[in-house]
Amino acid sequence: MEHEDQEAQKPLLATAAGSSGDGRRGAASSSSIAVVVASTAVAVTGSFEFGISVGYSSPSQPGIMRDLDLSLAEYSVFGSILTIGAMLGAIVSGTVADCVGRRCTMAISDILCILGYLLITFSQNFWWLDIGRVSIGCGIGLLSYVVPVYISEITPKNLRGGFATVNQFMICCGASLAYVLGTFITWRTLAIIGVAPCLLQLVGLLVTPESPRWLARFGHPGAFEAELQKLRGKGADISEEAEEIKDFTEKLQHLPKSKILDLFQKDYIHAVTVGVGLMVLQQFGGVNAICFYASEIFVSAGFSSGNTGMLAMVAVQIPMTGLGVLLMEKAGRRPLLMVSAAGTCLGCLLVGFSFLAKEHHWGKDLNILLALAGILTFGGSFSLGMGGIPWVIMSEIFPINMKGAAGSLVTLVSWLGSWIVSYAFNFLLVWNSYGTFFIFASICGLTVLFVERLVPETKGRTLEEIQASMNSSLVGTSHK
Numbered sequence: 001m002e003h004e005d006q007e008a009q010k011p012l013l014a015t016a017a018g019s020s021g022d023g024r025r026g027a028a029s030s031s032s033i034a035v036v037v038a039s040t041a042v043a044v045t046g047s048f049e050f051g052i053s054v055g056y057s058s059p060s061q062p063g064i065m066r067d068l069d070l071s072l073a074e075y076s077v078f079g080s081i082l083t084i085g086a087m088l089g090a091i092v093s094g095t096v097a098d099c100v101g102r103r104c105t106m107a108i109s110d111i112l113c114i115l116g117y118l119l120i121t122f123s124q125n126f127w128w129l130d131i132g133r134v135s136i137g138c139g140i141g142l143l144s145y146v147v148p149v150y151i152s153e154i155t156p157k158n159l160r161g162g163f164a165t166v167n168q169f170m171i172c173c174g175a176s177l178a179y180v181l182g183t184f185i186t187w188r189t190l191a192i193i194g195v196a197p198c199l200l201q202l203v204g205l206l207v208t209p210e211s212p213r214w215l216a217r218f219g220h221p222g223a224f225e226a227e228l229q230k231l232r233g234k235g236a237d238i239s240e241e242a243e244e245i246k247d248f249t250e251k252l253q254h255l256p257k258s259k260i261l262d263l264f265q266k267d268y269i270h271a272v273t274v275g276v277g278l279m280v281l282q283q284f285g286g287v288n289a290i291c292f293y294a295s296e297i298f299v300s301a302g303f304s305s306g307n308t309g310m311l312a313m314v315a316v317q318i319p320m321t322g323l324g325v326l327l328m329e330k331a332g333r334r335p336l337l338m339v340s341a342a343g344t345c346l347g348c349l350l351v352g353f354s355f356l357a358k359e360h361h362w363g364k365d366l367n368i369l370l371a372l373a374g375i376l377t378f379g380g381s382f383s384l385g386m387g388g389i390p391w392v393i394m395s396e397i398f399p400i401n402m403k404g405a406a407g408s409l410v411t412l413v414s415w416l417g418s419w420i421v422s423y424a425f426n427f428l429l430v431w432n433s434y435g436t437f438f439i440f441a442s443i444c445g446l447t448v449l450f451v452e453r454l455v456p457e458t459k460g461r462t463l464e465e466i467q468a469s470m471n472s473s474l475v476g477t478s479h480k
Helices: 002-008 021-067 072-100 102-121 126-154 160-182 187-205 212-217 221-232 239-253 260-264 269-284 287-292 294-301 307-331 333-359 364-386 389-397 400-431 433-454 463-469
Strands: none
Touching: 021 072, 021 102, 021 126, 021 160, 021 187, 021 221, 072 102, 072 126, 072 400, 102 126, 102 187, 126 160, 126 212, 126 389, 126 400, 160 187, 160 307, 160 389, 212 221, 212 239, 212 400, 221 239, 239 463, 260 269, 260 400, 269 287, 269 389, 269 400, 269 433, 287 333, 287 364, 287 400, 307 333, 307 364, 307 389, 333 364, 333 389, 333 433, 364 389, 389 400, 389 463, 400 433
């Protein structure tokens, strides 16, 4: 607590000391903030693309099935195959990001998404649709790893959490836009719109700095300091931060090259448990079941149409995600995660009780009220913390020599969990509708305990400090 209080009193960004006065220091700070904000904006354009891709299939279903004469089974393959592509992208995401850098990885993902959307736009049959959807899935599988990692590596420690959470905010905005536009325009036009964020990001990446930590780790010492200076502002004193990154990187050079199996050594097992555990709990808490099937849940609970409930959910998610961004560096990761998980637990309980009320004929109005309250509570609570913070923590806790292998593993687990829950949900609903949501509620409750016991608070600490505290072989390598 004392450490956090001291950090809270420091200026947002280090600026040059000396005889130039407050004006120069303020200019350096403004310059630094501008570059970091612009770089983050370019990165989260990919997050916006991610959201559009996830939200594309729901409003497009009637038009695609009608125009291409698809059966429900064929369209179900189109909808779900995105996750298969994302798993393929996730498997190689860490390796690609380590080999070619964070910026090039985002560019590769943009090209894959553009190719996919063009195939969908001009598709005349089932196969073009599916190949395009797989290509988009591979692209967002890469994006889901590299965007939070890039943001965490370029931002100062006391801005990192809030900036990294913008990733989830833009995913939410992208999905919401796809849903709303899809009710007014054709599926081919919506696919063309999906290309726009990719083109914007490709242009932005031409002038965006590379991650200084990646440059330092992979043998570009001159470029590392130049990019760090660009990010911190021309007048900023980067000597202390640069020295800390250098010392930490030199220590990492003496460690063996990372492999997936190395993650399960005692040095890394705590970080792996936290990273993988948060992703498992995030997915098996029912988020994809509720988001992908929210419309169906509203109708099953007694609504005449799912559109009203879906629009209400969108109206809650966006401001709650924004609130999470604002609170990230004030409240910290752990409190937000626990409040968020408790809220999702309550939301699942309310939805479960709505199905229980329907089964026992306790009154249609009660069914509808409980379902609406439950889904809105779940959506708002999830957006507050559980949606974005696991990705923020994943980007913070692994040292850069293990980040590629660890990132691939964590991202793969997330997408695999998403596919399992999405595939199994309809079967679970037939088995026992209210029991399914009580299971989700139990997992959300378990998340609160998991965070309280195992997840470290990373607010106000450098990446090097966080990683050294979780890895015995790196203790003593960061400035305390």
